[in-house]
Amino acid sequence: MKPTVYLDHAATTPLDPRVYEAMLPYLTEHFGNPSSFHSIGKTVKDAVDQAREQVAHLLHVRSDEILFTSGGTESDNLAILGYARKNQEQGKHLITTRIEHHAVLEAMLHLEKKEGFEVTYLETDRDGLISPEQVEAALREDTILVSIMYANNEIGTIEPIAVIGNMIQKWREVRKRPALKFHTDACQASEYLELDVESLHVDMLTLNGSKMYGPKGIGLLYVKRGIKLQPLQFGGAQERALRPGTENVAGIIGMAKALELAQKDRENESIRLIPLRDRLIEGIQSSLKKTRLNGHPQQRLPNNVNISIMDIEGEALILYLDAHGIYASTGSACTSASLDPSHVILALGLPYEVAHGSVRFTLGHSTTNEDIEYVIQTLPALVQKLRSLSPVRVDEKYFL
Amino acid sequence: MTHKQEPIAGTQGDVTTHDNAKSWFYTDVVKDHFFHPRNFMHEDANESDYNAIGKVGSPACGDELRVWMKVDPGTQRILDFRWKTFGCGSAIASTSMASVMVTENGGMTLEEARKLKPQDIMERLGGLPQRKFHCSVLCDKALRDAINDYYRRTQQFDHLVVEASRIIDPVSKVTDHDIEEAVLEGAHTLELVQQKTKVGIGNPNCLPAVEELIRFYKEKYFG
Numbered sequence: 001m002k003p004t005v006y007l008d009h010a011a012t013t014p015l016d017p018r019v020y021e022a023m024l025p026y027l028t029e030h031f032g033n034p035s036s037f038h039s040i041g042k043t044v045k046d047a048v049d050q051a052r053e054q055v056a057h058l059l060h061v062r063s064d065e066i067l068f069t070s071g072g073t074e075s076d077n078l079a080i081l082g083y084a085r086k087n088q089e090q091g092k093h094l095i096t097t098r099i100e101h102h103a104v105l106e107a108m109l110h111l112e113k114k115e116g117f118e119v120t121y122l123e124t125d126r127d128g129l130i131s132p133e134q135v136e137a138a139l140r141e142d143t144i145l146v147s148i149m150y151a152n153n154e155i156g157t158i159e160p161i162a163v164i165g166n167m168i169q170k171w172r173e174v175r176k177r178p179a180l181k182f183h184t185d186a187c188q189a190s191e192y193l194e195l196d197v198e199s200l201h202v203d204m205l206t207l208n209g210s211k212m213y214g215p216k217g218i219g220l221l222y223v224k225r226g227i228k229l230q231p232l233q234f235g236g237a238q239e240r241a242l243r244p245g246t247e248n249v250a251g252i253i254g255m256a257k258a259l260e261l262a263q264k265d266r267e268n269e270s271i272r273l274i275p276l277r278d279r280l281i282e283g284i285q286s287s288l289k290k291t292r293l294n295g296h297p298q299q300r301l302p303n304n305v306n307i308s309i310m311d312i313e314g315e316a317l318i319l320y321l322d323a324h325g326i327y328a329s330t331g332s333a334c335t336s337a338s339l340d341p342s343h344v345i346l347a348l349g350l351p352y353e354v355a356h357g358s359v360r361f362t363l364g365h366s367t368t369n370e371d372i373e374y375v376i377q378t379l380p381a382l383v384q385k386l387r388s389l390s391p392v393r394v395d396e397k398y399f400l
Numbered sequence: 401m402t403h404k405q406e407p408i409a410g411t412q413g414d415v416t417t418h419d420n421a422k423s424w425f426y427t428d429v430v431k432d433h434f435f436h437p438r439n440f441m442h443e444d445a446n447e448s449d450y451n452a453i454g455k456v457g458s459p460a461c462g463d464e465l466r467v468w469m470k471v472d473p474g475t476q477r478i479l480d481f482r483w484k485t486f487g488c489g490s491a492i493a494s495t496s497m498a499s500v501m502v503t504e505n506g507g508m509t510l511e512e513a514r515k516l517k518p519q520d521i522m523e524r525l526g527g528l529p530q531r532k533f534h535c536s537v538l539c540d541k542a543l544r545d546a547i548n549d550y551y552r553r554t555q556q557f558d559h560l561v562v563e564a565s566r567i568i569d570p571v572s573k574v575t576d577h578d579i580e581e582a583v584l585e586g587a588h589t590l591e592l593v594q595q596k597t598k599v600g601i602g603n604p605n606c607l608p609a610v611e612e613l614i615r616f617y618k619e620k621y622f623g
Contacts, residue, residue: 315488389440391466391484
């Protein structure tokens with residue numbers, strides 16, 4: 001039987017059995033609507049309130065600063081569209097980076113093209129890092145929002161969010177620009193990194209349940225007290241009328257449980273995964289010529305390996321790996337709806353050929369030593385086969 | 401995985417899953433040719449064994465294809481057809497299938513081979529996901545490039561066919577005729593035409609000309 005080696009945890013994680021247990025009563029027995037004025041509804045409302053308290057406690061914030069949403073995309077959209085629209089009298093300049101998730105980039109693009117905002121897209125260095133100095137240089141008197149991801153979903157680079165946040169906070173105080181706010185998309189960070197918003201100096205933070213062994217269809221946005229947002233949808237008082245609609249009760253319960261487990265285990269899990277990650281990188285690069293590690297070698301998520309393998313195309317490699325029970329992903333154009341290769345790898349200043357040949361392995365709870373060794377053993381022959389079919393020979397000067 | 405497939409790829413010809421959701425899944429024939437490619441050019445092969453070559457695409461736009469062809473000078477039939485491709489699963493499979501089609505049953509004559517259409521290759525593959533059509537569009541172009549190369553080398557200049565259509569994007573070798581077909585199939589914006597043909601991806605300089613053509617064909621056929 002072929003093994004199952006799931007190495008696509010950045011795409012989504014399986015549901016943790018403990019999360020499933022916590023959710024189950026709210027999918028069956030406790031079916032009430034939290035807004036109902038009777039005890040069946042009240043039981044459920046109490047559970048939602050408790051989950052919100054729990055999440056707030058884990059992030060060291062107040063429970064009225066947590067908005068539950070349908071996921072990372074909605075949270076990013078609500079933070080950016082909601083804040084920009086509500087506060088545009090204070091200025092119409094926004095700052096973000098070229099390597100953000102599309103949920104941020106396309107919201108920014110929309111504001112730029114359709115609603116008269118001006119957006120600065122910061123360039124990263126070759127490893128995907130943004131520096132606080134770059135952000136500071138881009139700040140203007142009319143800047144109202146900076147949005148920079150905590151850790152990149154494709155290449156795993158961890159941005160210096162706390163330092164950037166600190167700089168923005170000082171700038172805001174010195175220049176007396178209270179409207180200037182800092183948002184971070186922390187979807188990929190929740191399993192491994194510090195989420196204390198105080199020490200990160202962030203005003204808004206996005207999390208997604210399905211990246212942390214919670215259910216799909218649930219996310220949250222932390223919004224610091226006093227920040228005004230314009231809702232994206234209308235029709236009820238739920239989530240302080242900023243996100244109306246009957247609550248995804250089981251999702252909220254699951255999200256709270258998943259975040260609790262993630263934050264409890266994050267240090268141990270990081271210590272466990274970093275050697276596996278580094279072994280995979282080293283194993284691939286020592287057995288294959290013409291590869292490139294994308295993303296920062298050290299400032300990197302403990303579970304992310306992103307390597308471009310020259311002269312071949314990522315989709316073909318993903319399908320060959322799939323046939324061997326290895327499930328990974330690629331920045332190749334052929335797997336994206338737009339037929340454009342990864343905007344993140346192109347933003348690093350690398351050519352199309354490097355983006356087309358990128359393959360991402362993201363480790364997780366289930367990943368073992370044996371899994372990593374199996375990939376290291378299996379991959380070279382598949383690459384050799386695809387290279388033997390390929391007429392392309394990418395010159396070293398383009399990827400080193 | 402279980403999936404049924406529609407017989408012929410067309411604008412409706414996406415491979416469908418058991419629940420009829422549009423999907424990525426390749427047919428069994430595609431998978432067979434992808435995992436067991438036929439007639440690819442071996443590393444140690446000698447180029448001088450072949451008497452025509454063809455090339456299309458570039459790795460920048462995601463697909464590059466080279467073909468080597470051996471033509472019988474007497475019968476003008478294709479005795480051997482070898483290829484190398486940089487591309488996704490369907491690019492590899494469609495090239496492999498084309499190599500089988502032009503060499504089976506004693507080989508096609510060059511004039512027969514010139515009439516090979518992307519639709520013929522897709523039919524033999526049992527369909528391709530809609531967004532993958534451009535992949536087999538490439539291999540019939542490489543084939544015609546090689547046919548012209550053979551005629552050029554053998555000085556049969558009267559057999560050269562400079563395609564009536566005009567190449568709009570020298571990188572992807574997309575012609576005005578390709579754009580016309582894309583518009584006829586319902587692609588009425590630049591984005592949709594690019595999804596179908598890949599025109600200008602990796603060569604944005606040609607995009608103004610492409611937009612002009614889309615406007616022209618839209619007006620011609622749809623008023």
